[in-house]
Amino acid sequence: MISNTLALALSLLFRFLEIAIIADVILSWVMPGRGNALTDLIHVFTEPLMRPGRILQQKLMPGLPLDFSPIIAFVMIDIVRGIVFSIL
Template sequence: MLIYLISSLFRVVELAILIECILSWFIHDRNNTFMAILQSFTEPILRPFRYIQERFIGNLPIDISPIFALVALDILKPIVIRLIIGVGLI
């Protein structure tokens, strides 16, 4: 049950990042409530990757931090699940 919950949480975060990426191409209104809520959820996750992108490939014309974040989440998910199994929380 706990593993399912953790997997679902990772999936929600991944979907939120993907939805924000897609909608950012179409919704440019900074006062849009849905985008503001979505960005308040995803920005803490994307901010470190944006910093890395600006630091190492600063003059890139597109924001690839969501790609970095999704890869990191894919790496982190099995690690977290194995830690939960190893600690015996399930």
């Protein structure tokens, strides 16, 4: 019972992070450079996930105008999800 509840909570957390990343990407296209309370809140959740991807991208492909960090963040979330749910 507890493991089912924990699995559900973790599943919701992973889904929330994925939706937050998508929202951050869309908002960066719609309102680039504009800060408001909603974008700042979303950025608080997504930046720790996307920063490693940005660092990796800068090292491998410096000066690339496209930001692939959301894709890298999705891959990281998927790997962590697989590890966590294999343990549970």
